[in-house]
Amino acid sequence: MGKSKRWVLLLLLMTLMLMPFGALRAEERLRVVATTTQAADLARIIGGERIALTALMGAGVDPHLYKPTESDIAAMNSAQVVIYSGLNLEGQFETVFAALGQRAIRTYALSAPVADAGFLLEEEVGVPDPHFWFDPRNWALAAEGLAAVLAESDAANADFYRANAATYTAQLEALYDWGLAAMTDAAIPEEKRVLVTSHDAFQYFGDAFGWQVRGIQGISTAAEASVADIQAVADLVVSEGISVIFVESSVPRATIESVVAAAQAQGASVKVGVRELYSDAMGAPEDFGGSYMGMITHNIITILHSFGYPVPPLPESLGLALPEELQGR
Ligand SMILES: [Zn+2]
Numbered sequence: 634m635g636k637s638k639r640w641v642l643l644l645l646l647m648t649l650m651l652m653p654f655g656a657l658r659a660e661e662r663l664r665v666v667a668t669t670t671q672a673a674d675l676a677r678i679i680g681g682e683r684i685a686l687t688a689l690m691g692a693g694v695d696p697h698l699y700k701p702t703e704s705d706i707a708a709m710n711s712a713q714v715v716i717y718s719g720l721n722l723e724g725q726f727e728t729v730f731a732a733l734g735q736r737a738i739r740t741y742a743l744s745a746p747v748a749d750a751g752f753l754l755e756e757e758v759g760v761p762d763p764h765f766w767f768d769p770r771n772w773a774l775a776a777e778g779l780a781a782v783l784a785e786s787d788a789a790n791a792d793f794y795r796a797n798a799a800t801y802t803a804q805l806e807a808l809y810d811w812g813l814a815a816m817t818d819a820a821i822p823e824e825k826r827v828l829v830t831s832h833d834a835f836q837y838f839g840d841a842f843g844w845q846v847r848g849i850q851g852i853s854t855a856a857e858a859s860v861a862d863i864q865a866v867a868d869l870v871v872s873e874g875i876s877v878i879f880v881e882s883s884v885p886r887a888t889i890e891s892v893v894a895a896a897q898a899q900g901a902s903v904k905v906g907v908r909e910l911y912s913d914a915m916g917a918p919e920d921f922g923g924s925y926m927g928m929i930t931h932n933i934i935t936i937l938h939s940f941g942y943p944v945p946p947l948p949e950s951l952g953l954a955l956p957e958e959l960q961g962r
Contacts, residue, residue: 663787666709668717668726669696670915671766672743674925676716679779679797683790687712692917695883700725712738714786716779719744720753720763722913739786746778747771754836764913767838769809772925773802807948808926809841812933815945816842828936829870829878831858831888834912838932849888858888867895870903877904877939881912882922906939908958921956934959 662685667673673688680686687708690699696718701709706729709715715733717723719742723730733740744765747753752771753761765771780798784791816826826844828835833848849858849866870878870892880889889905896903910932916922922931930953937944938959947953 663783663790664711664713665783666705666712666715668715668723669913670694670923671925671928672716672718674915674923675743675772675776675779678801679776679794680783681793681797683787683793684783690914692914692920692923693883694914696722696913697724699723701729709733709738710736714738714782715740716782717742718763718766720748720761720765722763739782741779741782743775743779746774750774754840756833756836762833762836764834765837766925767835767929768841769805769812769929770841771837773805776801776805804926804951807950808929811945811948811951812842812929815933815937816844818943818945821940821942824873825940827873827875829866829875829892830910830912831879831881831884832912834881835910842933849892858891863888863891863895867892867899867901870896871899871901874901875903877906879906879936879939880909882909882916883912883914906935908935908938910935921953921959926951926953930955931959 662683663680664687665676665680665684666687666689667676668689670688670690670692673686673690676684676686676688689701689705689708690696709729710733715730715738717726717730717740721727722744730740744753744763747765748761752768752774753765756762766775776798780794783794787794827847828839828844829847829849831849833846835846835848838844839846847866847869849862866878869875878889878892880886893903893905908931911922911928915924915928916931918924921927930947930951934944934955947955
């Protein structure tokens with residue numbers, strides 16, 4: 634046997650010896666599936682490299698309308714924990730969740746601890762608004778809840794999950810304090826604190842940061858905005874002298890543009906915000922708005938920029954580097 638052949642054999646043998654260990658190690662990690670971009674972000678932060686995470690929805694995807702694909706269902710079926718937002722946000726997942734419930738797969742709604750704490754807002758009597766994550770105080774509850782679930786499912790790493798949740802909730806608190814101070818700055822008259830967007834995703838956001846919120850569509854994007862809805866919001870924009878209204882990244886622009894046109898037809902000077910707001914989906918992972926922290930920060934700065942209000946410096950503890958478009962002014 635030639636020298637080179639022996640090397641090849643040795644390499645092959647080494648690879649074969651390593652393979653089972655590699656495979657085992659991957660299987661040892663807790664298999665977690667997350668539905669929305671926010672849920673996946675939280676799972677990455679709390680679970681880190683100790684979990685094997687599959688994220689189902691991508692950037693800009695509307696979770697109200699998203700239907701699980703065959704590969705999504707396969708991923709959920711072989712998961713140990715499935716994390717979702719809940720309150721019927723993932724409207725097309727009901728049957729899948731029900732089926733998972735029949736098996737030994739743990740499903741966890743991140744909204745559960747928020748509901749338990751009594752912090753849910755209602756869209757109408759008896760119908761909770763699913764967009765709870767927009768209040769960082771709610772998201773901190775979700776972080777703690779998720780850490781508890783991961784700790785239960787993977788006791789060996791319980792301390793790791795809990796420590797990550799503790800670090801993250803401290804950051805969420807800093808984010809909330811900064812955002813509240815920024816959005817209720819003395820430069821912003823209280824009657825001017827009105828946020829108009831295409832669907833009712835921002836009630837919790839407004840509640841957290843001291844702004845009133847008007848959406849054109851209801852809490853779900855499943856129903857198309859009617860001509861009457863558009864006219865009603867246009868009338869409001871005119872009568873309250875609202876100067877900026879916003880487009881959401883996961884909802885088509887057309888609705889907001891119709892409102893602008895209808896308000897301008899009545900002689901109002903109203904424009905669309907300088908950038909889109911993230912609502913039900915975050916940005917791509919490589920974007921600044923591709924994390925929860927980045928998304929909230931992006932939205933707050935975008936609102937302040939659009940109205941021409943000052944932006945206070947971000948606390949360093951957040952560890953966020955602002956992209957150029959969000960700096961200055
Ligand atoms: Zn929504």
